[in-house]
Amino acid sequence: MTIVAAADGSALGNPGPSGWAWYVDDERWSAGGWPHGTNNMGELMAVIDLLESTAHLDDDLRILCDSQYVINSVAKWMPGWKRKGWRKSDGSPVLNRELLERLDRGLQGRSYTFEWVKGHAGHDLNEAADARARAAATAYQKGDTVPIGPGWPGRAPGTGEPAADAALEFDLFDGLPAEETDEQTVERLERELLEPAVRADSSRVAALLHPGFEEIGRSGRLWGRDALLESLADEDAPAAELTVLGAERIGEDAILLTLRTTDTRGGTLRSSLWLRSAGRWRLRFHQGTPEP
Template sequence: MTITAAADGSALGNPGPAGWAWYIDDETWRAGGWPHGTNNQGELMAVLDLLRSTAHRADEPLKILCDSQYVINCLTKWMPGWKRKGWRKADGKPVLNVDLLKDLDDALKGRNVAFEWVKGHAGHSLNEAADDRARAVATAYQRGGKSIPSGPGFPGAQLSEPQNAETRRAETRSLSVQRSDARTAPAEAAVFQNPHAATGPAPSATVQAQPSASASASGSASASVSGADEAEPDLFSVLEEDFRDSAGQQDAVATVTALEKRLLEPAVRGDLGEVARILHPDFEEIGSSGRTWSREEMLLVLADEDHEPVDMTPLSASRLNESAILLQYRTRSAGRTVLRSSLWLLTEPASSRGAAAEGTWRLRFHQGTPE
């Protein structure tokens, strides 16, 4: 009999108070979290705890419903390549959340696991239940760490309370990652000053992680996707599929808004390869000081800067025509608020980079004005 469960994560501020949860029914669920973590860490920890909670029934197939493409791609597409490179990406940089990923790699050994994407916040009962519990944990930590829900767990599982040893160990991992990824940014650059992360993106298909001879030997899940172990994260591929209507048409405004939020994330801006793919070849920015920045100047600045999250408040998003979208929003950091405008243009199709067939949205112009 297949065990079906939803797994989800939540972070208030991202990074900030964070929670994770998996849910089967009202009598079978579990949750935990940390005072400081990211949404992606919560998503990964939810899957890890689910695998551990069902380890005593490893002979039964496990179906995991996720609204995060990051999780599914990590475990079924990217991880084999990362392992071959010593847990480093193609550009040689260390893989984020590597301790959680190594634990997941071990937990997947010998398991028959299928990952299926479900659209988040779209009324899916299991996903909504997991999301509610993960967010409740994050909220509890935000309010001081009292009355944190943990759930009844899985019958027969031999695990400690999620808020005890396991949570403290994961919290230590989380803090070490955040110290290296969240730093302080200078006030000059507008679009890149002080990042803010968005909710993890989602994929468009079901992928299978089936045990095999190679999987059992190496401890990695195998995906039923050709060449999957060579794939690397790409912001366009991991975001654009998350915003499609029932007919499969891309919601361009939602896609661009998500890209803008992701561009403000410390881990993203710290990867200049990803930033270079987002910025239009003719990108220009008028910074808060009035200085104009070119694409090359901005990339050079980013290479030497530290990054820190800020709060972001969307104000408006207007599709000017089929190929142009104007975003306006407010950021707040250290008591300073800035009004920002970004112009996104739809470029030629770039399927070789994993983008949607209709083309790739790139940031052409940005301006920030201090309030």
């Protein structure tokens, strides 16, 4: 027998109140979250809890995810990260290491397949998991009781926030400053957009892009938001180093970031216009020009 389940994560603010959920049917689903987390944390935890909830079963698992970050972590990146002591090719530590190690342990000895599904496209299982993950994140935001679900029959339902995960939250965010300036926030988000793991997760990139986003690439091509998101799904771009040249506030809710990136193609001078709306900074316009 094969268990078919959808797993999804949600974050309000990213980082911010976050939730995760997996869903098989109305009698078999579970959800939880953290007061402070990221979308990728939620995506990982949804799969982890599904694995741990079904660890006593011999059934195969078919896991439906709209997160290419999770799928690529399992299929492409984790073997190399483990060989390098959970460090990336540039020597920097892998984000979400604690969750990834827990995921790796949960996969040992299991028969499973991952299947990518497009998020918010009417897939019944994915929509059910998404709604429950979002409900958990919203509950943390409002201070309400988290709807954790029935769990898996024969396994006692948890609290939605296991004790180990409470400690994990502090581990993952100890490195963040208590209060960032707006300029620091924009720089951090710009750097996130260069992370291969982030670029592989279309939902994470979409959360960082303004609805009216446009980009003039280093080739001179004009990209719209949808076209860029579609192209990133198959991207195999070289790793890049980023140097911030300046951050100029051009309005109360607008910052122009100028920077230089360097990769195997050479140097590129870039400018990014970040706009804040409803408390969130999102990239409205980006341009890249190759250095001579």
